[in-house]
Amino acid sequence: MSDRPRVVVVGAGFGGLWTVRTIAPFSVDVLLMDQNNYHTFLPLLYQVAAAELEAEEIAHPVRSILRRLPNVQFALAKVEAIDPMAKLVKTENRTISYDYLVLSTGSVPEFFKIPGADKYALPLKTLEDGIAIRSQILACFEKAVHETDHRRREQMLTFTIVGGGPTGVEFAGALVELIRGALVRDFTTLDFQEVHVVLVEALGNLLSGFPERLQNRAVKRLVKMEVDVRLSSPVAEITPEAVLLKDGTFISTETVVWTAGVRGNLEADVAGLPTARNGQVLVLPTLQVEGHPDIYVVGDLARLEEDKDRLPMIAPVATQQGAHAARNIIRQISGLPPKVFRYRDRGKMVTIGRNYGVAQLFGWSFTGFPAWVIWLVVHLYNLIGFRNRIFVLIDWAWDYFFIERAIRLIIPRERMPPQVHMHRRQMT
Numbered sequence: 001m002s003d004r005p006r007v008v009v010v011g012a013g014f015g016g017l018w019t020v021r022t023i024a025p026f027s028v029d030v031l032l033m034d035q036n037n038y039h040t041f042l043p044l045l046y047q048v049a050a051a052e053l054e055a056e057e058i059a060h061p062v063r064s065i066l067r068r069l070p071n072v073q074f075a076l077a078k079v080e081a082i083d084p085m086a087k088l089v090k091t092e093n094r095t096i097s098y099d100y101l102v103l104s105t106g107s108v109p110e111f112f113k114i115p116g117a118d119k120y121a122l123p124l125k126t127l128e129d130g131i132a133i134r135s136q137i138l139a140c141f142e143k144a145v146h147e148t149d150h151r152r153r154e155q156m157l158t159f160t161i162v163g164g165g166p167t168g169v170e171f172a173g174a175l176v177e178l179i180r181g182a183l184v185r186d187f188t189t190l191d192f193q194e195v196h197v198v199l200v201e202a203l204g205n206l207l208s209g210f211p212e213r214l215q216n217r218a219v220k221r222l223v224k225m226e227v228d229v230r231l232s233s234p235v236a237e238i239t240p241e242a243v244l245l246k247d248g249t250f251i252s253t254e255t256v257v258w259t260a261g262v263r264g265n266l267e268a269d270v271a272g273l274p275t276a277r278n279g280q281v282l283v284l285p286t287l288q289v290e291g292h293p294d295i296y297v298v299g300d301l302a303r304l305e306e307d308k309d310r311l312p313m314i315a316p317v318a319t320q321q322g323a324h325a326a327r328n329i330i331r332q333i334s335g336l337p338p339k340v341f342r343y344r345d346r347g348k349m350v351t352i353g354r355n356y357g358v359a360q361l362f363g364w365s366f367t368g369f370p371a372w373v374i375w376l377v378v379h380l381y382n383l384i385g386f387r388n389r390i391f392v393l394i395d396w397a398w399d400y401f402f403i404e405r406a407i408r409l410i411i412p413r414e415r416m417p418p419q420v421h422m423h424r425r426q427m428t
C-alpha cells in the first residue's frame, strides 16, 4: 500500500481499459477489476457467431495489456456491491477501498418483457454467446440432414435475427455468406431452398441513426443477398419453434438471435446511484454521479445527453469517456475542477458481406467496396493484440480467397437450450 490516491476501475471493456491507460502515467495506484481475465473486442463478435473468427482472436488477456503499467494491478473478480458512503467495493470474498471509483460494467441484453424472448432467443453479447450461436446454427444443419419431414426441416433451417441495428445487419450478411459458401459445400444432401435468414426490425428502416440513403442501401444489399427483411415488424412473442409478430405473422424457426436491445449492466448492488429505466446510471456532464464526486461512470453504463440526444452505446463513446474520466480524476487530485465531457463523433460504419459496407465518416458517406475496405482497416487497427491482428487477417484472407470458414465446430458437444444458458448466466 502506498499513500498515493487509489483509483478502482470496474470493467476491463473499452471504457475501463481507456481509463486505465490514460491514468497510468500519473502518480496513482490503480486496481482494475473484471469478472473475466480478458478484454473482448465486441465489434467482431458477430464473426465468431458466423464461424468466421475464433473466439480467442477477439479476446486479449488483461494482464498482458497491463504488463507495462507498473502502478496498475488487476483483480479477477465480479463486483457484487458498492458502498458509496464508505467508499468500498465488495466482491464475493474481498472488500476494497477506493479514493476514486470508475464504473464501466457495460450492458446486458434487453428483452423488453416480450414473452419468451429471454428464454428462447440467443443474445449476442459475450464470447460464450458467440460460440453458442455458432454451435446452434451448425447443429441445426446437422439435425436437418436426418429430418424427413419437410416442414420440420424448414423450421430447423430458418434463422431469425431480431434487431436491425449494426449488429443484426452485419450478422445477417455474415450468416448468409457462411450458408451460401462453406455450408452449401458441406451439406450436399440438403436442399438450400429450404434455408432462410430472416431479419426482423420493429422500426421502419434498418440502421437507425444512419443517414436515410445508407439505411436504404443496407436494405437493398440484404434483400439482394436473399435475406428476408421484415421492417415495421415488432415481435409479440418467441416460442421454442416460432417468432410471432404483432401483426399476426408467424415465422416458423428454431433459432432466434437477439440483437434488438441492451440495457445498463448494473448488477452490483449500488444503493443510492441514480439510474434510468434502462438500467443506465445518470451522470453529470463531467461523468461524475450527482452527490458522489469521487464516482465516475463511463461507457454503456453511463446515461448522458448531449444536445438533447442520448449518447449511443458504442465503443468510441466508451473510450473517449474512459480517457476523460481519467483526466478529470487527475484534475481533482490536483485541486482543479473536473471538465465537461463532449463526444467527438467521427462516424459510423457497418459491413454487409464481402466487398460491401456503408459508412459515414467525418460527414462523408461511403457505400460498397470503399466502405468495406475502410471498415476492415479500422477494425484491424483497433483490435487489441498484434497476434490477434495477424490471425484475424489470416482468417479473413482465407475466407475471402477460398470462400471457406475455418471454425465450423460445435462446442460443447452437449448443447444447452437457450433457457439453460440464461439460467447459468443469472447464477454466475
Ligand SMILES: Cc1cc2nc3c(=O)[nH]c(=O)nc-3n(C[C@H](O)[C@H](O)[C@H](O)COP(=O)(O)OP(=O)(O)OC[C@H]3O[C@@H](n4cnc5c(N)ncnc54)[C@H](O)[C@@H]3O)c2cc1C
Pocket: 010, 011, 012, 013, 014, 015, 016, 033, 034, 035, 036, 038, 039, 040, 042, 043, 044, 045, 046, 077, 078, 079, 080, 104, 105, 106, 107, 124, 125, 166, 167, 265, 267, 268, 298, 299, 300, 301, 313, 314, 315, 316, 318
Ligand atoms: C455484438 C456487438 C457488436 C458491437 N459492434 C460495435 C461496433 O461495430 N462499433 C461500436 O462502436 N460499438 C459496437 N458495439 C458496442 C460496444 O462494444 C460497446 O459500446 C462497448 O463495448 C462499451 O464499452 P464498455 O466499457 O462500457 O463495456 P464493455 O466493453 O462491455 O465492458 C464491460 C466489462 O465489464 C465487465 N463486468 C461487467 N459486470 C461486471 C462486474 N459485476 N464485476 C466485474 N466486471 C464486470 C465485463 O466482463 C466487461 O469486460 C457492439 C456491441 C456488441 C454486443
